[in-house]
Amino acid sequence: MGIELKNVYKKFGDFKALDDVSLKVDDGELLALLGPSGSGKTTLLRVVAGLDFFDEGQVLFSGRDAQNQKARERGVGFVFQHYALFRHMTVFDNIAFGLNVQPRKTRPSRQEIRAKVMELLKLVQLEWLAERYPWQLSGGQRQRIALARALAVRPKVLLLDEPFGSLDAQVRKELRAWLRRFHDEFHITTIFVTHDQEEALEVADRIVVMNKGRIEQAGTPEDVYHNPVNAFVLSFLGNVNFFHCRLEEGKAVIGNTTLEVPGLSVDKPQPAKLYVRPNQFKVSRVFSKAAFKAVVEYVNPAGTIVKINLKTESGERIYVEITQEELKQLKIRKQEKVYVSLKDVSYSEYVKDNS
Amino acid sequence: MSARTEPRIVRYFLISIALAFFGLFIVLPLICVFHNAFAKGWVFYLKTLEQPDALAAMKMTLIAAAVAVPLNLIFGVAASWAIAKFEFKGKGLLLSLIDLPLSVSPVIAGLIFILLFGAQGFLGPWLIAHNIRIIFAMPGIILATIFVTFPMVARELIPVMKSQGNEEEEAAITLGASGWKTFWMISVPNIRWGILYGIILCNARAMGEFGAVSVVSGHIRGLTNTLPLHVEILYNEYQSAAAFATASVLALLAIITLIAKSAVEATIRQGQRQ
Amino acid sequence: MIFFKTASMGFPDFVHVITAPRTLAAYRLSFGTAFVSACINAVFGVIVAWVLVRYSFPGKRIVDALVDFPLALPTAVAGIALTELYTPTGWVGQYLQAAGIKGAFTPFGITIALTFIGLPFVVRTIQPVLEDIDPQIEEAAASLGANRWQTLTKVIFPVIVPAVLTGVTLAFARGIGEYGSVIFIAGNMPMKTEIAPLLIMTKLEQYDYTGATAIAIGMLVISFLLLAAANFFQWLTSRNLGKA
Numbered sequence: 082m083g084i085e086l087k088n089v090y091k092k093f094g095d096f097k098a099l100d101d102v103s104l105k106v107d108d109g110e111l112l113a114l115l116g117p118s119g120s121g122k123t124t125l126l127r128v129v130a131g132l133d134f135f136d137e138g139q140v141l142f143s144g145r146d147a148q149n150q151k152a153r154e155r156g157v158g159f160v161f162q163h164y165a166l167f168r169h170m171t172v173f174d175n176i177a178f179g180l181n182v183q184p185r186k187t188r189p190s191r192q193e194i195r196a197k198v199m200e201l202l203k204l205v206q207l208e209w210l211a212e213r214y215p216w217q218l219s220g221g222q223r224q225r226i227a228l229a230r231a232l233a234v235r236p237k238v239l240l241l242d243e244p245f246g247s248l249d250a251q252v253r254k255e256l257r258a259w260l261r262r263f264h265d266e267f268h269i270t271t272i273f274v275t276h277d278q279e280e281a282l283e284v285a286d287r288i289v290v291m292n293k294g295r296i297e298q299a300g301t302p303e304d305v306y307h308n309p310v311n312a313f314v315l316s317f318l319g320n321v322n323f324f325h326c327r328l329e330e331g332k333a334v335i336g337n338t339t340l341e342v343p344g345l346s347v348d349k350p351q352p353a354k355l356y357v358r359p360n361q362f363k364v365s366r367v368f369s370k371a372a373f374k375a376v377v378e379y380v381n382p383a384g385t386i387v388k389i390n391l392k393t394e395s396g397e398r399i400y401v402e403i404t405q406e407e408l409k410q411l412k413i414r415k416q417e418k419v420y421v422s423l424k425d426v427s428y429s430e431y432v433k434d435n436s
Numbered sequence: 437m438s439a440r441t442e443p444r445i446v447r448y449f450l451i452s453i454a455l456a457f458f459g460l461f462i463v464l465p466l467i468c469v470f471h472n473a474f475a476k477g478w479v480f481y482l483k484t485l486e487q488p489d490a491l492a493a494m495k496m497t498l499i500a501a502a503v504a505v506p507l508n509l510i511f512g513v514a515a516s517w518a519i520a521k522f523e524f525k526g527k528g529l530l531l532s533l534i535d536l537p538l539s540v541s542p543v544i545a546g547l548i549f550i551l552l553f554g555a556q557g558f559l560g561p562w563l564i565a566h567n568i569r570i571i572f573a574m575p576g577i578i579l580a581t582i583f584v585t586f587p588m589v590a591r592e593l594i595p596v597m598k599s600q601g602n603e604e605e606e607a608a609i610t611l612g613a614s615g616w617k618t619f620w621m622i623s624v625p626n627i628r629w630g631i632l633y634g635i636i637l638c639n640a641r642a643m644g645e646f647g648a649v650s651v652v653s654g655h656i657r658g659l660t661n662t663l664p665l666h667v668e669i670l671y672n673e674y675q676s677a678a679a680f681a682t683a684s685v686l687a688l689l690a691i692i693t694l695i696a697k698s699a700v701e702a703t704i705r706q707g708q709r710q
Numbered sequence: 711m712i713f714f715k716t717a718s719m720g721f722p723d724f725v726h727v728i729t730a731p732r733t734l735a736a737y738r739l740s741f742g743t744a745f746v747s748a749c750i751n752a753v754f755g756v757i758v759a760w761v762l763v764r765y766s767f768p769g770k771r772i773v774d775a776l777v778d779f780p781l782a783l784p785t786a787v788a789g790i791a792l793t794e795l796y797t798p799t800g801w802v803g804q805y806l807q808a809a810g811i812k813g814a815f816t817p818f819g820i821t822i823a824l825t826f827i828g829l830p831f832v833v834r835t836i837q838p839v840l841e842d843i844d845p846q847i848e849e850a851a852a853s854l855g856a857n858r859w860q861t862l863t864k865v866i867f868p869v870i871v872p873a874v875l876t877g878v879t880l881a882f883a884r885g886i887g888e889y890g891s892v893i894f895i896a897g898n899m900p901m902k903t904e905i906a907p908l909l910i911m912t913k914l915e916q917y918d919y920t921g922a923t924a925i926a927i928g929m930l931v932i933s934f935l936l937l938a939a940a941n942f943f944q945w946l947t948s949r950n951l952g953k954a
Contacts, residue, residue, distance in 0.1 A: 153613060540930060644782075667787060671790045
């Protein structure tokens with residue numbers, strides 16, 4: 082089912098939780114709402130679910146106004162951040178709940194409910210936990226049971242609030258991959274909220290970046306990562322180095338150093354803020370005028386990439402990532418002098434801000 | 437020695453003080469009640485309790501509790517649900533109203549009912565015209581009991597409900613449950629121990645209330661006497677052994693209340709650990 | 711309702727009733743004994759709460775359960791039991807008598823009864839606060855070189871002081887209004903051992919409803935002020951625990 086929000090506003094007292102939010106979610110899409118805490122992403126999810134009311138605007142389900150549809154009539158499956166499993170019910174009864182509360186006319190028979198619950202337990206690979214209580218489960222198991230419970234009522238939309246937020250790193254990775262596979266198989270329209278950019282980039286078809294109740298950018302992971310529309314989106318999606326500079330034709334002047342920026346064209350020289358991803362630097366031992374002279378403060382070769390902290394002559398600190406291959410060739414160590422220039426990168430990754 | 441405790445001698449000293457104070461103020465009166473109750477032996481004890489006046493007082497006490505406890509249970513659950521789960525105007529006022537009976541003297545609580553329903557009272561002339569007796573009759577006793585036990589259930593439930601938050605209810609609603617079903621299938625089971633706890637305390641207070649009931653009852657033997665009032669009458673007539681025999685029934689009730697309360701507390705704590 | 715009734719009597723009459731010597735004596739007695747017993751409970755309540763939270767000893771669970779005994783026991787029962795204990799021939803009274811102290815039927819006896827009634831209020835307000843104190847705070851103090859006494863006086867006490875004040879205020883408020891447990895041990899001599907609630911009762915029995923109401927108003931106003939104070943202390947407590 083497709084969902085559309087048109088100019089939605091929502092205030093809590095003086096706090097603008099949603100500020101003119103418009104968003105279209107396509108049928109079968111897996112969408113991530115990404116943003117810092119307080120950015121309105123959870124409120125947006127709750128508005129879609131009908132758990133919170135909005136002040137102005139419109140929410141459409143398959144093109145139809147959902148204003149008067151109560152939460153329980155919307156056919157949404159909601160997975161809560163802290164799972165909200167019913168603590169006095171077994172896993173089986175938790176999953177069966179949505180079926181058991183249906184009006185007698187539409188309620189499946191006991192056997193059908195049993196079969197359905199077991200099928201869902203199998204789907205989340207936890208068949209042996211049917212008779213356990215929520216407190217007897219691990220965090221990852223609770224998460225999957227919460228998901229199974231939401232799926233039992235055959236929701237047309239699946240909404241997940243920080244689904245992996247309170248899990249260990251390892252379990253989180255597994256469940257992420259599982260969610261992606263699950264979605265590829267069943268294609269239920271899914272919206273999940275996260276503050277973890279890695280999670281959003283890895284799992285979602287499309288990412289909506291939110292800040293202060295507004296949507297900053299919506300696009301594919303590739304799009305928002307490589308073509309951020311503003312500094313907020315850029316800095317929220319991964320590490321970035323920030324410089325005050327003066328942009329000239331093909332050049333950026335930072336302090337006393339003039340760096341070459343291939344392909345940059347400006348009408349007239351102007352001051353700017355320059356954002357550079359850690360992997361967009363070139364580190365060299367060979368002197369170049371168009372490079373920072375810098376001292377290596379720290380090299381961390383653990384991991385697939387090598388992380389280096391540098392300090393330029395003028396005292397600016399730069400965080401750079403290079404490959405293990407590059408490290409082998411450079412053989413740099415702490416306290417050594419290096420030259421740092423900008424690589425030949427797409428210029429749209431710089432964000433200019435003249436204000 | 438860990439960083440969080442005192443030298444052994446200090447510990448023993450403090451424990452001794454606490455136990456001595458405790459023994460003098462709590463244990464000694466308790467022993468005193470039962471000692472005096474059986475001062476004239478078993479036979480006298482049983483005879484005292486079989487007196488028609490004693491039986492009538494017991495009946496009165498049971499009736500008052502049987503009306504007050506369920507009413508305040510319904511009120512307590514509804515009020516605490518509203519307070520813990522919703523935001524509305526006048527919430528602060530409702531909270532203070534709930535605490536009101538605990539903060540006024542029981543005598544004043546009784547006085548309120550006299551001023552409302554007494555012969556010279558606000559509704560007095562109307563009641564007399566319609567030949568309805570409230571003060572110095574059973575309805576007055578029941579009303580006073582309801583009033584003083586009014587906060588007992590709600591006060592226990594509000595913190596429990598607040599600590600549980602709304603998520604489980606919201607989950608039930610997104611799964612298609614109606615408000616009514618959510619209340620019965622999710623909210624109520626989650627507070628069942630809190631409810632039991634509230635009932636126990638409410639019942640103890642309902643059966644033991646003295647001041648407020650004393651004001652409105654009129655002390656008519658065999659008619660408007662509750663057990664605590666019966667104790668007073670016997671004691672003031674210098675029937676000490678009989679007074680204590682009756683009192684021992686109430687003391688026993690208090691002990692049962694404490695045991696039940698501890699048991700429920702242990703269960704709640706176990707539930708929290710899970 | 712009560713205020714309505716008072717309004718109908720006129721202000722001069724009201725003042726006349728509440729400033730009558732007998733009324734003032736009753737107020738003085740009620741507030742005085744309630745205050746003294748609340749102070750006694752402040753000291754012993756802290757010790758009892760501390761011992762219950764921090765130490766283990768045989769019978770601790772029973773003691774813990776019995777803290778609520780004064781709340782669970784009907785006040786009339788408490789009243790006759792305490793009277794019996796403190797009469798000159800009673801278990802405790804005979805020793806007091808030997809020492810030249812009169813137990814029952816004096817303000818001292820009233821104080822005893824109010825101490826009994828007030829104990830759970832103090833203990834039950836301090837106990838959860840003590841339980842909530844993060845062990846790491848004390849460990850931090852110790853690791854910074856504070857000795858145990860310094861840790862107690864500089865770290866623990868400031869946190870529990872508002873709770874103690876809350877508990878004492880509650881005990882005090884309850885003590886002022888207490889009726890059942892006091893009337894037996896008080897002796898009820900006008901001007902000497904007649905507490906304010908009893909005076910209300912006496913007026914009622916004489917069908918002097920306006921008089922009773924006026925005395926009640928005086929008590930109510932003070933009780934509300936006390937309740938406001940208790941709420942303020944409660945707020946302080948939660949702030950000290952870092953919850954507000």
